[in-house]
Amino acid sequence: MKVVLRNPRREVEVAGNRRVKDVLRELAILPETVLVIRGDDLVTADQVVADTDVIELRPVMSGGRA
Amino acid sequence: MKVVLRNPRREVEVAGNRRVKDVLRELAILPETVLVIRGDDLVTADQVVADTDVIELRPVMSGGRA
Amino acid sequence: MKCRKCGGAAALELRRHNAAFCAPDFIEFFRNQVREAIRRHRMLTRDEPVLVAVSGGKDSLALWDVLAEDGYRTTGLYLDLGIFDYSVESRAKCEAFAAARGLPLVVRRVADEVGAPVPVIKQVTRRPPCSGCGLSKRYLMNRAALEEGIPVVATGHNLDDEAATLFGSVLHWQTESLARQSPALASSHPKLVRKVKPLYRLSERETAAYAFLRRIDYIVEECPFAVGATSIAHKEALNRLEDASPGAKHNFLFGFLDKARPAFERAEEVDLRECARCGQVTTGTLCAFCKLADQVKRAG
Amino acid sequence: MKCRKCGGAAALELRRHNAAFCAPDFIEFFRNQVREAIRRHRMLTRDEPVLVAVSGGKDSLALWDVLAEDGYRTTGLYLDLGIFDYSVESRAKCEAFAAARGLPLVVRRVADEVGAPVPVIKQVTRRPPCSGCGLSKRYLMNRAALEEGIPVVATGHNLDDEAATLFGSVLHWQTESLARQSPALASSHPKLVRKVKPLYRLSERETAAYAFLRRIDYIVEECPFAVGATSIAHKEALNRLEDASPGAKHNFLFGFLDKARPAFERAEEVDLRECARCGQVTTGTLCAFCKLADQVKRAG
Numbered sequence: 001m002k003v004v005l006r007n008p009r010r011e012v013e014v015a016g017n018r019r020v021k022d023v024l025r026e027l028a029i030l031p032e033t034v035l036v037i038r039g040d041d042l043v044t045a046d047q048v049v050a051d052t053d054v055i056e057l058r059p060v061m062s063g064g065r066a
Numbered sequence: 067m068k069v070v071l072r073n074p075r076r077e078v079e080v081a082g083n084r085r086v087k088d089v090l091r092e093l094a095i096l097p098e099t100v101l102v103i104r105g106d107d108l109v110t111a112d113q114v115v116a117d118t119d120v121i122e123l124r125p126v127m128s129g130g131r132a
Numbered sequence: 133m134k135c136r137k138c139g140g141a142a143a144l145e146l147r148r149h150n151a152a153f154c155a156p157d158f159i160e161f162f163r164n165q166v167r168e169a170i171r172r173h174r175m176l177t178r179d180e181p182v183l184v185a186v187s188g189g190k191d192s193l194a195l196w197d198v199l200a201e202d203g204y205r206t207t208g209l210y211l212d213l214g215i216f217d218y219s220v221e222s223r224a225k226c227e228a229f230a231a232a233r234g235l236p237l238v239v240r241r242v243a244d245e246v247g248a249p250v251p252v253i254k255q256v257t258r259r260p261p262c263s264g265c266g267l268s269k270r271y272l273m274n275r276a277a278l279e280e281g282i283p284v285v286a287t288g289h290n291l292d293d294e295a296a297t298l299f300g301s302v303l304h305w306q307t308e309s310l311a312r313q314s315p316a317l318a319s320s321h322p323k324l325v326r327k328v329k330p331l332y333r334l335s336e337r338e339t340a341a342y343a344f345l346r347r348i349d350y351i352v353e354e355c356p357f358a359v360g361a362t363s364i365a366h367k368e369a370l371n372r373l374e375d376a377s378p379g380a381k382h383n384f385l386f387g388f389l390d391k392a393r394p395a396f397e398r399a400e401e402v403d404l405r406e407c408a409r410c411g412q413v414t415t416g417t418l419c420a421f422c423k424l425a426d427q428v429k430r431a432g
Numbered sequence: 433m434k435c436r437k438c439g440g441a442a443a444l445e446l447r448r449h450n451a452a453f454c455a456p457d458f459i460e461f462f463r464n465q466v467r468e469a470i471r472r473h474r475m476l477t478r479d480e481p482v483l484v485a486v487s488g489g490k491d492s493l494a495l496w497d498v499l500a501e502d503g504y505r506t507t508g509l510y511l512d513l514g515i516f517d518y519s520v521e522s523r524a525k526c527e528a529f530a531a532a533r534g535l536p537l538v539v540r541r542v543a544d545e546v547g548a549p550v551p552v553i554k555q556v557t558r559r560p561p562c563s564g565c566g567l568s569k570r571y572l573m574n575r576a577a578l579e580e581g582i583p584v585v586a587t588g589h590n591l592d593d594e595a596a597t598l599f600g601s602v603l604h605w606q607t608e609s610l611a612r613q614s615p616a617l618a619s620s621h622p623k624l625v626r627k628v629k630p631l632y633r634l635s636e637r638e639t640a641a642y643a644f645l646r647r648i649d650y651i652v653e654e655c656p657f658a659v660g661a662t663s664i665a666h667k668e669a670l671n672r673l674e675d676a677s678p679g680a681k682h683n684f685l686f687g688f689l690d691k692a693r694p695a696f697e698r699a700e701e702v703d704l705r706e707c708a709r710c711g712q713v714t715t716g717t718l719c720a721f722c723k724l725a726d727q728v729k730r731a732g
Binding site: 072073096097098099100101103107108109110111112113124125126127128 | 452645
């Protein structure tokens with residue numbers, strides 16, 4: 001399956017047919033730090049993503065000090 | 067070169083003829099968290115270790131709450 | 133995972149609340165948290181206008197969305213920092229947001245006010261870019277509110293922002309910052325407007341989810357100067373603690389507000405006067421903003 | 433890298449001091465830091481005996497070594513926690529250290545005092561093992577000192593221990609812990625001896641280096657119950673901050689002691705009385721130690 005990462009935008013291929021949390025663990029991303037987006041929807045960490053899915057892991061951190 | 071790690075005690079082989087700090091970086095060990103021991107001496111991070119050296123990376127953290 | 137409210141399929145899990153929500157119920161949860169913040173700290177009333185400082189990012193646009201939807205009399209304020217493409221794009225997001233909803237937006241350019249945009253200020257001052265930028269933003273927000281006759285500025289600071297600021301203050305025990313840190317700062321001088329942070333109860337993952345689910349077109353890219361900022365290292369440290377112990381950030385910030393902040397509030401008020409140059413409030417003769425503008429002028 | 437003192441080859445770099453030392457000059461630096469701690473907080477005098485709580489680890493044996501070398505009248509206290517091989521080995525290290533230097537060592541077994549060793553206490557209380565263990569140690573240290581007629585207990589807490597404890601207290605804003613945390617606690621009751629931490633200015637890497645360079649045979653293995661302890665997660669967080677910004681731990685602890693601790697010291701003293709069972713000091717009727725012993729007895 002295809003995973004879209006941001007800042008900078010890039011794509012990686014990982015195995016699908018498993019839970020989102022397993023994908024996050026493989027990519028060493030803490031669940032608290034991203035939105036998991038599939039199409040127009042948010043996906044929770046316990047949901048299984050298909051090998052044909054495309055998901056975006058969008059970082060939620062805003063930086064610098066206001 | 068041989069690197070002895072502790073807690074639990076184990077040994078790994080890494081490339082020598084480079085600075086201690088490069089060995090620590092390869093092993094993802096923060097310099098503040100270990101003593102670097104060669105024989106009876108302490109070794110600083112800028113020193114070069116030979117391929118034939120044996121060094122011990124001894125953790126300095128004491129745990130639990132007293 | 134099921135929505136705590138309706139039992140339908142959940143869109144978002146909130147570990148620190150030990151809960152999950154579907155999209156509509158999450159949006160309602162989010163707005164209730166903002167309402168609770170406003171109520172608890174008497175931040176806003178519907179009788180008076182509020183200036184919402186917007187950057188084009190998820191937090192400030194989510195805030196503007198909630199306040200406008202809840203019937204507050206909002207005006208947006210966009211401060212154009214002049215940071216290359218980042219500022220061009222973020223301004224366009226704010227303008228599109230305002231236009232689509234028919235909301236008023238005030239734009240001020242830092243370059244017009246200070247004499248140079250943030251990248252030049254950064255070079256001139258040789259300080260971290262967030263330093264001169266933050267100083268300019270705080271000054272210009274307050275002055276814009278006074279000029280527009282608006283008694284309160286709302287900013288999009290979220291739980292993570294506040295926890296990271298607190299973390300930085302605590303690591304150095306900056307007692308003045310600790311005394312000042314609050315979700316709501318009252319006006320302590322006729323030329324200082326009130327400042328409120330209605331998102332302080334919501335994590336940045338929650339504000340991002342709200343913005344996404346509300347289809348708000350915000351700028352996902354980060355300010356190019358934020359890379360390596362200390363506050364980001366502090367957010368990362370807090371995120372690791374949060375991962376090991378959900379609620380850690382919340383407990384850290386709320387515990388401070390409840391139990392420790394009173395210990396730091398100083399008995400004595402600082403002596404506030406007006407800047408000899410611009411007339412805005414300062415503790416010295418010349419305010420920090422005018423000193424910065426002077427420094428930029430000398431270098432120019 | 434060269435020794436800051438003599439210009440010879442360095443054995444250890446101290447990034448937070450922006451310095452490096454050869455072995456003999458590091459040992460002198462280390463001892464001077466202990467002397468400075470003792471002087472600044474009036475911890476000890478050479479006229480009175482001091483009970484040094486030793487665990488067999490690097491910190492407490494390094495402390496004992498420095499104090500004995502500097503002419504203090506030291507007695508070691510080893511509390512046998514009954515934690516399998518770990519306790520057997522650590523006791524042997526303490527006994528060998530004492531024997532080689534001809535220093536007196538008092539040994540107390542937790543199992544004799546509480547009615548069961550730490551592993552059983554852990555099962556009975558269903559609390560984290562460090563909790564019942566710490567409680568027992570604090571109680572038994574104080575009682576042993578009283579029984580031996582020694583007015584002060586010195587422990588091997590180092591800068592990292594103190595910073596990690598502070599970090600934990602701050603994350604939850606435990607204001608009572610914050611008020612109590614200090615390198616030196618005066619006696620507030622005739623049955624409470626003074627408690628001092630002469631290593632609080634030295635990092636655990638520095639105490640480990642001192643122990644190694646002085647050829648002290650200490651136990652490198654960790655207590656098996658310490659794995660996963662919260663204090664270790666906090667030490668790791670602090671070590672990452674230290675790596676990014678050398679001196680971070682020092683500034684965190686020392687800034688607290690200088691600037692923030694006074695804000696937490698409570699105006700009111702707590703009401704101290706004597707335990708109805710054992711006569712030791714408590715704020716309730718029965719002290720926490722006697723309650724723990726009761727709990728162990730009921731389960732036995």
